[in-house]
Amino acid sequence: MxxxxxxxxxxxxxxxxxxxxxxxxxxxxxxxxxxxxxxxxxxxxxxxxxxxxxxxxxxxxxxxxxxxxxxxxxxxxxxxxxxxxxxxxxxxxxxxxxxxxxxxxxxxxxxxxxxxxxxxxxxxxxxxxxxxxxxxxxxxxxxxxxxxxxxxxxxxxxxSGPMAMFYNKTVFDKYGISVPTTWAEYVDAAKKLHAADPNAYITSDSGDPGFATSMIWQAGGHPFQVNGTKVMINLQDAGTKKFTTVWNELVENKLLSQTPGWTDDWYKGLGNGDIATLITGAWMPGVLESSVPQASGQWAVAPIPTYDGKAVNAENxxxxxxxxxxxxxxxxxxxxxxxxxxxxxxxxxxxxxxxxxxxxxxxxxxxxxxxQAPAYFAGQKINKVLVDGAKNVLPGWQYLPYEVYANSIFADTVGQSYSSATSLDSGLEAWQKQLISYGNQQGFTVKAG
Missing domain, CATH: 3.40.190.10 (Periplasmic binding protein-like II)
Structure with a gap:
């Protein structure tokens, strides 16, 4: 959960x-x-x-x-x-x-x-x-x-938390936005939505470590390689770069809501259409139903967008x-x-x-x-989408053996890229540097990949 x-x-x-x-x-x-x-x-x-x-x-x-x-x-x-x-x-x-x-x-x-x-x-x-x-x-x-x-x-x-795209169908229909199937289409949707309504954003992301690592996972990245106490960190690998190439366009053009997740304002944005999608785990329906009841009948579920149209997923x-x-x-x-x-x-x-x-x-x-066809999702059989997502999760992902610490310093490193609307690559470099230093101080043998 x-x-x-x-x-x-x-x-x-x-x-x-x-x-x-x-x-x-x-x-x-x-x-x-x-x-x-x-x-x-x-x-x-x-x-x-x-x-x-x-x-x-x-x-x-x-x-x-x-x-x-x-x-x-x-x-x-x-x-x-x-x-x-x-x-x-x-x-x-x-x-x-x-x-x-x-x-x-x-x-x-x-x-x-x-x-x-x-x-x-x-x-x-x-x-x-x-x-x-x-x-x-x-x-x-x-x-x-x-x-x-x-x-x-x-x-x-x-x-389980196979990722999917939860989207406000009412907002999409209002502005003639097609459901994106690729990340390029997702960026285009973000631009179209924000141009039509300056108060509306495709999603909110002010810097969440769990989201970022899941997105890197979905992009095929393997930034953490762990063998006992030997650790290799490469937050500039091909998968990470694939993710940042897309997400930087949203960050640098200020196309993401900076409303922090799990706050009253975040729930309000999900309810009034100011936040139009959530890229998150399959546990989200219960949260929406219990915490955003005013939007019942407006939300729908689609597969997570991909880079080339080929179904591939990660867990969150x-x-x-x-x-x-x-x-x-x-x-x-x-x-x-x-x-x-x-x-x-x-x-x-x-x-x-x-x-x-x-x-x-x-x-x-x-x-x-x-x-199951929840009324909240206008009778859509959402579990069929979510189960398909579970079957497409890429194997082989590894977390750091000090991931709790890693998450705790994300806001002070990568989070700064979000707040300054600058490239996530520099923030990830800062995160990697601190993670290597911390790991070696704790007795691991940590190297850059």
Missing amino acids: KHSTRSSALRRLASVAAAGAVVAAALVGCSSSGNGSGASSTDVAAALKQGGTITYWTWTPAAKAQVAAFEKAYPKVHVKLVNAGTNTTEYTKLQNAVKAGKGAPDVAQVEYYALPQFALSDSLVDLTQFGFDKLKKDFSVGPWNNVNVQGKLVGLPQD GGSSEVVMKQSKNQALAAGFLKWLNDSKQSVDIFVKSGGGFPSTVADQDSDSFLN
Whole structure:
């Protein structure tokens, strides 16, 4: 699930501190790996039958109903449900527990971009010991790629974020704008819209690290190459340049709204037509329905534009669940995790809660899911578009093992290009320089690509 993507200064500072804590813990060998039951306790079915108590940290709204359904199915198991805070807040607590060697839950929600940091600290159970690697066919390619880190299966996907273009059809029709299928057409649409109405913009983007990296991913970029503690960063590679060539035209010509995302003004712009599209993850419908109700019937969904008309996509947002090595009953925790993210009952609860877009192929391909026709989207069967997008996600993307820190300094580097309406390339160069310096200071071997 996607949450706030542009932090305040205080939140960025907290994120920097949290990132430093887990990186330092990992590189000095301080982890919780010695406290779990390990591969000697792999009988998940037996553990579920025997029962016990486990703790689950999550912020998803569906969690309470999911836990209740699980405990009904497995009455000998008790799950202590804890909302430890959203993303960075939870990660700080989790990283402190990793560093201390105690206090971690049995199961925790971790977004895909943050997984490498916890995997690096050897604080996550490799789920292949439970045979969960055989579940690959159950999940779409993007999320499955994200939970496989450095040759280990460190979690199971909770939800997925294949990107799509959400657009205000009412605005497009008003100004005679065709739905763009390529990025060149998207830029043309941006110019036509803003010329017709100086208050209207094709989209808003004041500098979002998750969006930028997803766009680089969709363009075929591989700016981060990670092999253990060896890292190569090239934010000037061919894919990155492909993205910036398009996006610079929007930035430099001031064709993007600078309204920060997830603010009252942003929601207002989505509601009154001042922000005409969103290029974002498939979890967005629930956000629009709940937060922009006044625009019901106006919005539609189309595939994300591409560079040459060939269908290709990336992920934006989404979370996994992991089993922490500190767990004293890893087999039981793994059993709960498998039920949570790979059972129809649990996934149905999750989807109906509006919490996100499923990562399970069976749910994506079900007739009931594909034929949903939300009134908010004027009866369009939007899931058919979103599921097609999930099938076109490029494999092989890697996040940095200190991505939380990387995101925290994006506003102070690349964000400056947005605010000054100048080329993103210079901002990306500044970001790369700081990322290389930070990584080497933390004990990684980081080089420019």
